[in-house]
Amino acid sequence: MKGSVAVVGGGIAGIQAALDLADSGFKTYLIESRPSIGGVMSQLDKTFPTNDCAMCILSPKLVETARHPNIELLAYSDVKSISGKAGDFKVKVVKKARYVDETKCTGCGSCTEKCPSKVQDEYNAGMSKHKSIYIPFAQAIPRIATIDAAHCLYLTKGKCGVCKKVCGPKAVDYEQKDTEIELNVGSVVLATGFKPFDPSILKNYRFDHPDVITSLQFERLLSASGPTQGHVTKQSDGKVPKNIAFIQCVGSRNPHIDRKHCSSVCCMYATKESIIAKEHDPELNITIFHIDIRAYGKNFEEFYNRAQREYGIKYINSRPPEVIVGANNALSLKYEDFSTGVVTQDFDLIVLSIGLDPADSTRALAQSSGIALDDFGNIATSIESPVESSVAGIYVCGVAQGPKDIPDTVAQASAAASKAAALLSGERGTLIKERKFPDEKQLSPLPRIGVFVCHCGINIGSVVNVPGVVEYARTLPGVAHAREMLYACSSDSQAAIKDAIAKNDLNRVVVASCTPRTHEPLFQNTCREAGLNPYLFELANIREHCSWVHSKEKERATEKAKGIVQMAVAKSALFQPLYKQQVSLINKAIVLGGGVAGMTAALDIANNGYHVTIIEKEKELGGMLREMTELYDGKKPADVLKELIGKVNGNKNINVINEAKLLKVEGYLGNFKGVVLANGKELALDFGAAVVATGARNLEPSGLFNYGKDPHVVTQAQFEKMLGKGISANNITMIQCVGARNKEREYCGRTCCVDAVKNAIRIKKANSKANVFVLYRDMRTYGVMEKLYENARDLGVIFIKYEADNPPKVQGGSVLVHDHMLNQDIELASDLVVLSTPLVAGENEEINQLFKIPLDRNKFFLEAHPKLRPVDFATDGIFLCGSAQAPKLMDEAISQASAAASRACTILSRKFIETEGAVSVVNEAKCIGCGTCVTVCPYNAPSLYDVTVNVEEVTYTTNKSKINAASCKGCGSCAAACPAGAITAQHFSSKEIGEAIDAFDKGVKSISIEKGFVEMTV
């Protein structure tokens, strides 16, 4: 067994899996075939349904990956083959020649600037060009240039060589060759993602026309970093379009071209892109042509409704067969309007919502390494083991397993990490190393500040007068040493900084270069190596804030750079050493809820080597699965449960308390103290992490469609049980969206369409003569579930669409429905009416109070971030999985459960909890105990304790606040909100910030308002 894992694919799935594994004590190789990690998510402008900026939430993950001491990044590398067995795999990796030495390149971009040759830009979906030597996008990780060998003039014709000449650090190496390396790892995680469908094979959609573009291209047009800086324009003439059409399911739900699957994300991304386009230009008319709108995820239906209600986006349930190119290359679509007939409509821009094809690398790797694929070309898995491939020890996550959105991908990524970590749990920590630093030196009482001003090649130096800034810095109070550097971040510069610290007895360091986001840790580390506390370092960003944005105004840019340096110097003079504290932790977990999700989470934690207690309110484990009689793949839930419960009971790391309830919790990440009520007794239970897996319950649709009055009207859940015993009914009508997608309950039930289709198939298989009608609004059998829908229709199940404002009526032995297609009322003889109702939140309010974790408006638990933290809470140490978060299918709940376990294990695997250094602290004497800090803190770090205040004549008992360093993230919200000024956000104290502002203020000559803008002369 090896304590290392290879993660193949550096998109969001691979990144999350790698981070989880690395955080859990495993050496992790992250292998990405493109020059930068980030995958398709890095190309997105925004993410649905919150319209968060994709890069803004992804970029910190990229940086975290690059910084992580346990992750070795192998970008621009392909995996050729995987051999061996679980615990001991050999992974052959080809490191493709970049023609740039990774150890020398500083990413300054001088080469790119001078390169004369241009290539189609893959990052901008082919809509712009980049140079032959390039960094794919601004936030690329690693930030290393790559030469496109097929277009480089030197490599193709032997001419040019400019990049080599201009490269300061001498990183360009035309002689570089592909190199093959072999990694020996214990496990492999496949996160190979997908390939966007190429619409040119569908000739009728006229992708050859410049104004017919893919949704990914449209995404780039919307992006500020895209080819048009976020202005939606036509590729043909650069003009702004008026009428835009989206055609859905291009390359999805299309058996003709062997794409039977639904791509799961296109309905929502088309909705998102439409909303953003409308926000850019409210005059746009946008029409989305679709088959079903599949807004099945958390807050998706609400998003879809808002698109119509607030943005006026038109959804037409019709699939245009072709794009018509008329005279003058004008575009139009001909489609059937189901009520008025065939309509031809002109559009200026047509967006093809392209589907998700399996990646070529997935297929190649599966073939070369003997990994089974499913009917769709995805890595084959099962409902009970959604991240386990056919080869033991090789796990899969993300779209490589089947089309899915980002949160489901992230959950699976953590799940795959959990499985790999469990397999290798005996080897945890064996292949990672800890850094050793010298002791911190004694600080002399007065500040002795060193200022290092970076040229960044020509990035800063060509605009800002760097020697001038150095001269200026020398005049500032406290500055003992100032010098310029060509590349402050290069390794020889680190040596020079350390040398300067020693020679000049520096006790504060300011580097004036680029962004702290990427470079602060590097310089902090350098300071630490020189015996300085890392919190005595400050970065002054004179690249992003000066040379880049004021490249045309060199003098003023230099003035601003001086101002920024002055502020950094003033602030740094007040810095004090700060220390991270190590707090011990309890390496045990609890899981609330003993359904499939809860049991899976507990098993994963136990298999990772940690003790876990399941607290279940019922007499037996099993949860909602006990109520089911067949899974959609034909398996019997009773068998699945028997095996699962057997594993739980047989695991010595798991303790189950039935008929129990968590009464009290206090404490924080790593150190919770709980009280459990079971058998009328209260028992104390200490734990380091908790997983909330309390599930959901079926809605009882009282009063709807005669339910409760007519014994022939049952819910889908009841029908599921009836089918287990066998039924005699011949005419069965199912009604979808009962009690869902309405005013009272806006969300989509997600699982109801799959359940209905599954049960319709069961009836038909048992009795092919039975008449089965499914009355629906949109069939939401997303992803590979589409095959069930296909199957049901093949078997003769009849699907009739109804409109929300004209729902079916149940009367005696029949159901009356207005058939939308026929525009006629139809009476369906029905001896059984089955109502598909959504899952609704269980009794989540108690737990939400216990842990102070939030609920959403539907009373499901609210995760920390809808995209990238789907199983976390904002409060550390508490995790979420299954239908307690929102309704979900069994395999999704299982993926989430393993994910929650993985996240919990990143805590349980620690030897201690390390607090942040820059945390907030309360001055008790100043605190008035108002509790504002408790209210504003997103992390539950402040708490109140009782104090008796005795001030001369008056004595009263009040609260005082204290901040738990283990929970505090140093965000400073409390310090900003404290009315009494009792809280200090260390390293960002009012005094430090104030000194910086005052230093700047001294240079302000005048301030005025002109035309609504504040004008300042410095």
Added chain:
Amino acid sequence: MSNVQSCYQCGKCTSICPMRRVSKTSPRSSIYNANVYGLETQDIWTCLTCGLCPQECLQQVDFLSFIREERQGKQPLSIAHLGVFTELAELSSRLNGNIAAKSGDSKIGFFPGCVDSLDLFLHDVKTNFGEITTSSVKLLDKLGMKPQVLNMKCCGHDVLWQGKKDVFDGLKAYNKKYIKESGIDTLVTSCAECYRTFSKDYDLGIKVVHTSQLWDKLGLKINQDVTYHDPCRLGRHMGEYDAPRKALTANGVTLKEMEHSKEKALCCGVSNFMNCNEQTKALRIARMNEAEATGAKTLITTCSKCLAHFNCLKSEKDAVKKYNFDVVDLSVFLAKQLEAGK
């Protein structure tokens, strides 16, 4: 110049000082130190400038002027809310800003004060400060008064008392110009601090009115018991004790006085956004206990700061005590009754 030299160190000031109930502060000794040795003490920042000691001082030492002079140009010990309101005033004093167009020809000008800033930054006290403005305008309308609403800068009260006279002078110069150009002859304000400042620190030469001085003519019939807290700026600084009471009783309200009222009123504990601490919190508790003892369902006040600080105590996450009465601005209280058809 204040007349501290008149002080004969009797210590009456210290013994009656509200802050002395909750701290070791001594107005007497700060006068002494300054007058005798030219020393400054932290006590000049502890003082709430409530105006009780000069009122009671046998020697008529103008302690308020003394404090104000002592504070000039010095860095305050602590300003609550991270000094955001001070920063706003400072910034606003430095912006040139054009005099806005007149909002009508009315001879009456209404100035809402800084309620908008309060709404912006004081979320936790669960008080709608803007309502003071809308209520005042409604009541003025009921009296047939159609004022110009003055879009001036901050009156400068807080910065003046925080020792930033230069900032105050900048604001004052602008506001005086504004008032002159607006052509008004009466300035109405709903804020006790603005009222004091415009009346005593501005030499405007026009009539300055606090809204509470107008409301006795509303003719409402309100059948309710309330108690009234005298803000230091309206009460001891300006001597206006009767108008707000008349505004209540003339409209049918039964007024239940607290143990300390009018000239003897206790403080809300915070003036000019300084001194938010556990000592002054004790003062708020003491005052709220007095209000509670009256049994009234509502505590009325006429200063937005008093309002903020009493409601802050009430809104604490885990409050020291649950007070079963509302704390409401006088104009808001009356406007609600007007709307309810009383």
